[in-house]
Amino acid sequence: MNKLIRAFTKDSALVPLVAIVLGLIVGAIIMLIGGYDPILAYRSLLETVFGNRYDFGETLTAITPILFTGLSVAFAFRTGLFNIGAEGQYIMGMTGATIIGVTVHLPWYIHAPLAVVVGAICGGIWGMIAGYLKAARGVNEVITTIMLNWIALHLANYLVNRFLLEPGKGRSYMVDDSASATIGWLSRFMDDARMHWGMFFALLCVIFFYAFLWRTKQGFELRVVGSNADAAAYAGINVNSGVVKAMFISGALAGLAGVFQVLGVFHNQVIAASHTGHGFDGIAVALLGGNTPLGVLLGAILFGTLSYGAAGMSFGADVPPEIIRIVIGSVIFFVAAPGIIRWLLKRVSGKKRKEEAI
Amino acid sequence: MEQANTVVEMRNITKRFPGIVANDSVNFKLRKGEIHALLGENGAGKSTMMNVLFGLYQPEEGEIFVNGQQVVIDGPNKAIKLGIGMVHQHFKLVHPFTVTENIILGSEPKKWLGLAVDKKMAYEKVGNLSHQYGLNVDPYAKIDEISVGMQQRVEILKTLYRGADILIFDEPTAVLTPQEISELLVIMRNLVNQGKSIILITHKLKEIMAIADSVTIVRRGKVIDSLPVAGTSPNQLAEKMVGREVSLKLDKKDAVLGEPILEVDNLVVKGRQGLNALNGTNFTLRRGEILGIAGVEGNGQSELIEALTGLRPVADGSIKISGEEIAGKKPRQISEAGISLIPEDRHKHGLVLDFPVRENMVLETYYQPQFNKKGFLDFNEIATHAERLVKDFDVRTPSIMTDARALSGGNQQKAIIAREVDKNPDVLIAAQPTRGLDVGAIEFIHKRLVEQRNMGKAVLLVSYELEEILQLSDRIAVIYEGRIVGEVKPSETNDQELGLMMTDYKRPQGGPESE
Numbered sequence: 001m002n003k004l005i006r007a008f009t010k011d012s013a014l015v016p017l018v019a020i021v022l023g024l025i026v027g028a029i030i031m032l033i034g035g036y037d038p039i040l041a042y043r044s045l046l047e048t049v050f051g052n053r054y055d056f057g058e059t060l061t062a063i064t065p066i067l068f069t070g071l072s073v074a075f076a077f078r079t080g081l082f083n084i085g086a087e088g089q090y091i092m093g094m095t096g097a098t099i100i101g102v103t104v105h106l107p108w109y110i111h112a113p114l115a116v117v118v119g120a121i122c123g124g125i126w127g128m129i130a131g132y133l134k135a136a137r138g139v140n141e142v143i144t145t146i147m148l149n150w151i152a153l154h155l156a157n158y159l160v161n162r163f164l165l166e167p168g169k170g171r172s173y174m175v176d177d178s179a180s181a182t183i184g185w186l187s188r189f190m191d192d193a194r195m196h197w198g199m200f201f202a203l204l205c206v207i208f209f210y211a212f213l214w215r216t217k218q219g220f221e222l223r224v225v226g227s228n229a230d231a232a233a234y235a236g237i238n239v240n241s242g243v244v245k246a247m248f249i250s251g252a253l254a255g256l257a258g259v260f261q262v263l264g265v266f267h268n269q270v271i272a273a274s275h276t277g278h279g280f281d282g283i284a285v286a287l288l289g290g291n292t293p294l295g296v297l298l299g300a301i302l303f304g305t306l307s308y309g310a311a312g313m314s315f316g317a318d319v320p321p322e323i324i325r326i327v328i329g330s331v332i333f334f335v336a337a338p339g340i341i342r343w344l345l346k347r348v349s350g351k352k353r354k355e356e357a358i
Numbered sequence: 359m360e361q362a363n364t365v366v367e368m369r370n371i372t373k374r375f376p377g378i379v380a381n382d383s384v385n386f387k388l389r390k391g392e393i394h395a396l397l398g399e400n401g402a403g404k405s406t407m408m409n410v411l412f413g414l415y416q417p418e419e420g421e422i423f424v425n426g427q428q429v430v431i432d433g434p435n436k437a438i439k440l441g442i443g444m445v446h447q448h449f450k451l452v453h454p455f456t457v458t459e460n461i462i463l464g465s466e467p468k469k470w471l472g473l474a475v476d477k478k479m480a481y482e483k484v485g486n487l488s489h490q491y492g493l494n495v496d497p498y499a500k501i502d503e504i505s506v507g508m509q510q511r512v513e514i515l516k517t518l519y520r521g522a523d524i525l526i527f528d529e530p531t532a533v534l535t536p537q538e539i540s541e542l543l544v545i546m547r548n549l550v551n552q553g554k555s556i557i558l559i560t561h562k563l564k565e566i567m568a569i570a571d572s573v574t575i576v577r578r579g580k581v582i583d584s585l586p587v588a589g590t591s592p593n594q595l596a597e598k599m600v601g602r603e604v605s606l607k608l609d610k611k612d613a614v615l616g617e618p619i620l621e622v623d624n625l626v627v628k629g630r631q632g633l634n635a636l637n638g639t640n641f642t643l644r645r646g647e648i649l650g651i652a653g654v655e656g657n658g659q660s661e662l663i664e665a666l667t668g669l670r671p672v673a674d675g676s677i678k679i680s681g682e683e684i685a686g687k688k689p690r691q692i693s694e695a696g697i698s699l700i701p702e703d704r705h706k707h708g709l710v711l712d713f714p715v716r717e718n719m720v721l722e723t724y725y726q727p728q729f730n731k732k733g734f735l736d737f738n739e740i741a742t743h744a745e746r747l748v749k750d751f752d753v754r755t756p757s758i759m760t761d762a763r764a765l766s767g768g769n770q771q772k773a774i775i776a777r778e779v780d781k782n783p784d785v786l787i788a789a790q791p792t793r794g795l796d797v798g799a800i801e802f803i804h805k806r807l808v809e810q811r812n813m814g815k816a817v818l819l820v821s822y823e824l825e826e827i828l829q830l831s832d833r834i835a836v837i838y839e840g841r842i843v844g845e846v847k848p849s850e851t852n853d854q855e856l857g858l859m860m861t862d863y864k865r866p867q868g869g870p871e872s873e
Contacts, residue, residue, distance in 0.1 A: 215737075217730045224721065228710045233669060234701055235721040236690030 023331030041317040048312020057193025063304030067202040068257030069282025074291040079246035080226030085145025086254035087279025088152035089123040093255025095156045096122030097262040098269040101175025108178040123255015124248040131247025135240035171270040181263035196264025209293040371420035380406040382579040393556045395566040398576035399796035413437040443517025444526040458484045458497040507538035536857045563592040613832040616645025626674035635661035637840035648817040650831030658840035668692040698783035708774045711763035719744040751776035768799030824853040
């Protein structure tokens with residue numbers, strides 16, 4: 001048993017697991033204070049997610065964008081950058097995909113890939129701007145990416161409103177079917193849940209994330225820059241170009257989230273009053289996943305499941321869905337404060353050791 | 359009788375950390391009015407011992423007596439209350455504050471029912487203390503404005519202000535110039551003459567011989583011996599410390615000079631504030647020699663190294679390697695032209711601490727076809743390479759997958775040297791190659807540098823430690839305010855003369871090109 005505990009602690013996989021449990025407990029306590037039944041609430045949450053094909057499919061659709069943005073933030077983090085701008089890059093990805101999807105008309109085997117690529121590049125350029133400003137002018141990327149989020153929001157609204165608007169509607173024209181990323185047969189199998197290729201792309205990106213950073217020459221350079229920029233410079237690695245490159249890739253990953261929301265889920269782009277929050281959720285997902293590809297995947301699954309299930313929770317147990325934001329918030333809190341959990345684990349395992357001695 | 363004079367006694371102290379026993383039932387006794395050196399290699403356990411005494415660690419076993427009373431020291435505050443003060447190796451000072459403000463921080467004299475700090479009294483008290491112990495510190499000066507040596511005295515004053523009678527000095531001379539060191543030794547004498555007792559943590563044998571009354575040697579967590587300094591010799595101490603015979607004198611054949619390989623001509627480089635850090639530096643380095651650059655820290659050494667390796671733009675002048683101009687080239691081009699660097703700060707510049715040894719071994723060569731197969735790194739090849747270097751250079755690491763952070767300082771440095779020497783450079787720049795290392799590692803590194811020189815390579819040694827410069831160099835160039843102000847042969851000079859040249863009190867006849 002102790003061996004098992006040690007194996008887990010060594011991997012530091014235990015911390016997020018305990019954090020999740022603690023987060024759920026905090027949520028339960030708050031539900032109890034509010035006079036709700038936490039067990040019923042959590043059960044209806046799970047029932048919502050796994051209860052029928054439609055909801056399960058929609059849960060997968062909810063996981064996809066935050067998996068992309070989570071990878072985006074984690075990628076930047078691995079290279080020593082704090083990309084708060086996944087939100088803006090996500091919006092630019094959407095915009096790029098919408099423009100191609102609406103304005104050009106091509107056979108599907110060109111149209112959809114083109115929309116994906118252009119959207120990803122738009123997101124990438126949006127990230128690259130912050131990277132360039134950091135490399136050339138030394139502006140902190142946290143500040144520029146936050147500002148770029150707002151610029152992206154309003155720029156996208158302007159573009160949709162001015163060039164793509166379907167008259168009488170608060171959104172763009174629908175994208176051509178030839179640009180759609182929807183998987184028809186799977187959607188039908190899932191009782192008309194909005195299934196699309198983005199999910200598989202996101203999984204490919206998980207593999208890309210690992211293979212690029214840990215297997216390639218360029219990934220090695222970026223990791224050296226991220227872990228110790230001074231040593232990178234001494235080793236003859238161009239730190240500035242590394243920063244720009246890393247922000248481009250990070251932005252492109254976030255852009256892909258937006259691309260598939262447009263091509264796979266909504267098939268149009270609305271004039272948005274505020275940010276969707278997918279980009280910001282990406283920060284939480286990256287944090288929860290410890291900036292490792294597998295961790296980000298698991299983190300996105302957890303977040304997507306909790307967020308989507310929250311609706312069912314309010315339906316089944318009359319618990320306001322905002323409670324689940326508290327659960328998510330507490331999970332992040334406990335992940336960000338691993339000291340608390342290590343202390344807790346130490347007390348638990350310490351006690352055991354004493355008992356054994358007796 | 360002896361018992362009455364003992365101010366600190368540690369009995370059978372054992373302190374374990376996961377996987378190691380840092381202190382294995384150690385005993386230590388400090389008598390009143392003595393300077394007691396604690397000697398040991400890095401990681402031998404001497405710092406752990408002192409951290410136990412200062413209350414930073416709790417020992418698993420053993421007892422501590424202060425002035426004959428058994429005590430439990432559960433934190434630094436308790437230690438201070440018992441009259442124990444520690445002068446840390448890395449100063450803990452607030453730079454924009456004045457000397458006095460730093461000293462009183464945390465135990466300020468109060469007035470108006472504790473609502474305000476009685477600054478006047480504080481300045482007076484600090485001034486008096488400084489005078490009493492001959493520290494000569496200006497209580498009104500800001501920390502930013504005073505030298506490193508003065509900052510250390512502020513740390514000493516901090517402990518005295520808190521009423522310390524037992525002072526622990528942790529490697530106090532590591533950051534000081536030769537002149538500052540001799541002043542510090544006078545201050546320490548002064549302190550014991552006025553009834554204080556001092557524990558000196560060090561691995562420098564010279565200091566122990568110069569100042570300490572007794573010495574306790576620690577090796578691998580155990581106290582090996584405790585004896586009076588009179589009647590022992592540096593060689594004997596070194597042997598006890600390392601556990602085998604070490605040669606303190608370096609065996610070195612005469613240099614066989616080859617052709618000039620590195621020519622630095624009228625080099626001008628701007629420093630951080632935009633002022634000229636190098637101001638027309640000239641020197642020539644030949645194959646088969648070690649040229650030592652001696653100087654007080656901050657006279658352009660760092661800028662010189664950065665300019666030579668392409669990390670800092672060259673404003674004027676030229677740097678030629680085998681006749682080829684490299685000024686203005688990128689670090690990688692310069693590295694490929696045949697310059698290797700053992701950087702000054704191995705943590706900041708030399709290694710990626712969170713990467714395994716394996717990756718660190720190819721930090722500068724990963725892109726070469728040997729390791730880089732069409733954009734993908736061949737980790738089998740990299741591992742083979744790392745294994746070979748680890749073996750050849752005796753880098754003690756559990757495995758090549760261990761993070762560089764987990765290695766001891768000496769082994770980190772060995773890893774860097776392995777990497778740099780393996781590049782087979784024409785010019786090897788060694789900046790402070792043995793900073794903070796123990797005798798065993800220093801011996802190893804010095805031997806490797808001499809070996810490179812014997813193989814016909816050129817070695818540029820930049821060091822703030824005169825002893826190292828004098829011991830290793832075939833020729834010494836003294837740098838002062840960004841210029842080479844003199845060149846001497848080690849056999850024809852001594853550390854006093856060099857010390858004066860470094861502060862520009864004396865220039866030898868001739869000048870840079872006197873040979």
